[in-house]
Amino acid sequence: MFESLKPQPADKILMLMQTFRDDPRTDKIDLGVGVYKNAEGLTPVMRAVKAAEHRLWETQTTKTYVGLLGDPAYSDAMIDLVLGDAVPRASVAAAATPGGTGAVRQAFELIRYGNPEARVFVSDPTWPNHLSILNYLKMPVVTYRYFDAETGGVNFAGMMEDIAQARPGDVILLHGCCHNPTGANLNRVEWQAVIDSMLKTGALPMVDLAYQGFGDGLEADAEATRMVAAAMPETLIAASCSKNFGIYRERTGLLMAISADASKTPLARDTLAFLNRQNYSFPPDHGARVVTTILTDPVLRADWASELEETRLSMLNLRQQLADELRQQTGSDRFAFLAQHRGMFSRLGASPEKVEQLRADNGIYMVGDSRMNIAGLNSKTVPILARAIAQAGI
Incomplete structure (x- = not known):
């Protein structure tokens, strides 16, 4: 072979x-x-990460498996960090993943599982691994204009023209902040126009949020993602802790599936658990425990936010x-x-x-x-x- x-x-x-x-x-x-x-x-290694790891070393009594979706406390802490009060907690199904890449991969798997005909619209350019994973999964890809090399900014008119071609059920992949690889971002008015376009076409937004806290601050960097989640009937969010917590090698991410109809949340949650089981069963836990410890302790959280x-x-x-x-x-x-x-x-x-x-x-x-x-x-x-x-x- x-x-x-x-x-x-x-x-x-x-x-x-x-x-x-x-x-x-x-x-x-x-x-x-x-x-x-x-x-x-x-x-x-960030100060708060060191302190959280020391605390875990002193208090952790087992290394047994966590659930297929990871520790619920980690999901709750990350949902609060990313979404705040933008949507009701009952509307969010979440699964811990091996890093932000794992969240992206599971999101694509969920899309393919729920709508095999869905096309995924990606910015030109985008993070190369977006395209690599989509091509590996043999999912149809459509690029939309994004970067204007002449101005170093966003080709917003081209972007809007291209995403307007989406059909109901197609997916628009968006960078929540700190666009990779260009660094050029949409402003609030432009984000609202993108939301209005998706509402009109029936496209589903998928937000890749890998750099919260690296752009304009923790709250400002989450604003666009919260706008999308609050306005759209359904939203997928792939969040990473690699950069803002500096725990690259711990592979700590979260996939969120949000529905305006909270009655759909249990089915979405069960599907995420099923997909985790098929790919890697139980997600890594150490990084997630560190993040949870930091986000739920006021002193550690303040120190982490200050260093970030x-x-x-x-x-x-x-x-x-x-x-x-x-x-x-x-x-x-x-x-x-x-x-x-x-x-x-x-x-x-x-x-x-x-x-x-x-x-x-x-x-x-x-x-x-x-x-x-x-x-x-x-x-x-x-x-x-x-x-x-x-x-x-x-």
Whole structure:
């Protein structure tokens, strides 16, 4: 059997990581990998996470299985964080998942299970793994225009024209905040227009919320997701704890299925449990326990929120510094959009050839479409990057 297996295309970001590791230059800069790094280039364990893990170590008495949907206390804590009081708790079915990716995968499985004919509309561009999973599941995909490379903002007119082609039962995949890979986001008025379009066409929204707290703050970053959930008859939300809690390797996520008709919640819950059973049975629990401990303890929650805010502000400061340095180096404001973007990522607007030039000449690594991780910078490397961009004629 094994000889009949076909080689799979290599993941471009993982390939980039390996190339970076193999580069002997000591002044190289990694802007490719999608994890938060502090000024020292480390991905630290947050203070509240350390405290919560210590508490679990002292008090946990068993490692037996939890339920198929995970610990209900974790679901409750995450629903409160993401949705607040936007919808009644009785309207939300939730399943713990292995990370945000697991939540995305289970959402796609649920869509395929409930409506095999559904098309999934995805932004152009989107997180590559969205497309990879959809293609693996052989689900029909339609792209909608999103990023305007000329302005560095959202091509909102194109987006609205494209999602208006959705049919009842189709799914519109939306980034709740901090769009990956572009960093360009919709404003509140535009979000309302998207909601109105989905209500008109009968499309179902699926929100991927991977960066709550990394953009404009915990509450502000949840606003669009709450607007969608409150307005739509049904909504899917895939939430991740990897970034805002810094627990990447613990694989901690949650899938929420929301219905305006609470009588549908038990069936949705049972279906999520069934899908979990088919894929991995019981979800991971350690990260979920850590998150629950933090969110349900006022002192730990305040400390976590404070450290998360420091992280958010540091990225905003780096964005502004880079935009200012580029203005000085190039004598133009064409990179001002970098300060307006939110989250870890921005698309620089460079060609693959220019991206390769930055790597070859300066040891600056970013994804071939010019997506760069702002959190890979620090105050010392920002001027280096700005000079390299100007010298490359980008």
